Amino acid sequence: MATTERLHSSHVLIRHPLPAAVAGKAGARICPLCGSAETDTAFTDSGCELRVCNVCELFFVHPYPASGRQHQRVAAGEYAEIELLDCERRYQGERLYYDRHFPLIADEMQCATSVLDVGCGTGHLLERLADRPGLYRAGIELNPLAARIARCAAKCHVLGIPFEQFSGGRKFDVITMVNVLSHIPSFDGMFRAVRAALAPGGKVLLRTSEMSRNVSRWNQIHWGIPDDLHFLGLGTLDFICAKYGFVVTRHIRTPYEEELFLRSRWQQMGRNPFLNLAKRTVAHYPGILPLLKKLYTATLGQRLFVSFIVLRPISDPGSAFAGRRN
Numbered sequence: 327m328a329t330t331e332r333l334h335s336s337h338v339l340i341r342h343p344l345p346a347a348v349a350g351k352a353g354a355r356i357c358p359l360c361g362s363a364e365t366d367t368a369f370t371d372s373g374c375e376l377r378v379c380n381v382c383e384l385f386f387v388h389p390y391p392a393s394g395r396q397h398q399r400v401a402a403g404e405y406a407e408i409e410l411l412d413c414e415r416r417y418q419g420e421r422l423y424y425d426r427h428f429p430l431i432a433d434e435m436q437c438a439t440s441v442l443d444v445g446c447g448t449g450h451l452l453e454r455l456a457d458r459p460g461l462y463r464a465g466i467e468l469n470p471l472a473a474r475i476a477r478c479a480a481k482c483h484v485l486g487i488p489f490e491q492f493s494g495g496r497k498f499d500v501i502t503m504v505n506v507l508s509h510i511p512s513f514d515g516m517f518r519a520v521r522a523a524l525a526p527g528g529k530v531l532l533r534t535s536e537m538s539r540n541v542s543r544w545n546q547i548h549w550g551i552p553d554d555l556h557f558l559g560l561g562t563l564d565f566i567c568a569k570y571g572f573v574v575t576r577h578i579r580t581p582y583e584e585e586l587f588l589r590s591r592w593q594q595m596g597r598n599p600f601l602n603l604a605k606r607t608v609a610h611y612p613g614i615l616p617l618l619k620k621l622y623t624a625t626l627g628q629r630l631f632v633s634f635i636v637l638r639p640i641s642d643p644g645s646a647f648a649g650r651r652n
């Protein structure tokens with residue numbers, strides 16, 4: 327995977343209108359989370375600038391899309407540098423991914439009677455949950471082909487509508503968003519939808535990137551921006567919880583280097599034949615990966631993290647969306 331969020335890249339963007347303050351100033355360097363103009367350049371990749379907010383610490387692409395049409399632009403191939411995986415590769419990638427990450431998710435779902443997987447891709451997480459008696463499963467996936475595969479693989483409802491339009495009347499004990507957060511162009515819209523779809527006592531499971539202020543452009547080869555619209559800074563989660571009325575009940579922050587040099591990651595093939603050859607070569611010689619990891623850790627370590635986060639809503643947070651539960 328080229329970035330920490332590559333797994334579901336470009337197939338899960340959920341279209342939300344941006345807050346007017348941001349949408350009206352698409353050319354301005356305004357933070358899309360807190361609205362502050364106090365932002366600095368972090369770095370540039372693929373001709374796209376990544377900025378960092380001095381207030382909430384969010385990293386975000388500039389210019390930030392003024393509408394929710396980024397998904398269509400990426401899917402239409404307007405960004406040649408963004409790798410679009412075909413669904414067969416995606417499915418195989420998901421299998422390898424959840425070989426590593428399913429146990430943690432399953433641990434948080436022990437008492438759940440219903441789950442909604444937002445940005446479910448080809449549905450492998452839902453497929454893995456199929457053997458749980460009495461568990462109602464549903465997914466949301468905007469890529470029609472991936473959604474079709476997910477329906478066949480997971481044998482459950484997979485809707486092709488934006489998350490904020492989800493209004494089935496059903497509430498869920500668990501909402502999973504695995505490598506999805508960075509593609510959603512509206513924090514307000516997303517957390518409004520989360521609150522509307524969560525059952526009382528429910529929780530949200532997130533896997534997403536966090537990074538320190540001194541993150542380097544070279545912490546990843548390909549950042550996937552502007553398909554990835556934003557990344558959390560180390561203080562951003564606290565800001566989000568305060569603004570939207572959530573509390574963190576579990577937060578596992580894993581240095582990217584701990585995952586980057588896992589052999590199974592290097593067995594996940596992409597579209598680039600040269601990169602695939604390099605991956606096969608490295609995966610074939612087991613001594614190479616520890617050496618690469620040592621080098622990476624010494625020069626770039628502890629700056630980029632892959633985080634597993636569990637959020638629960640506060641019932642009366644005095645937040646922007648308190649009392650708006652459907």
Ligand SMILES: [Zn+2]
Pocket residue numbers: 357358359360361362379380381382383384
């Ligand atoms: Zn901000």
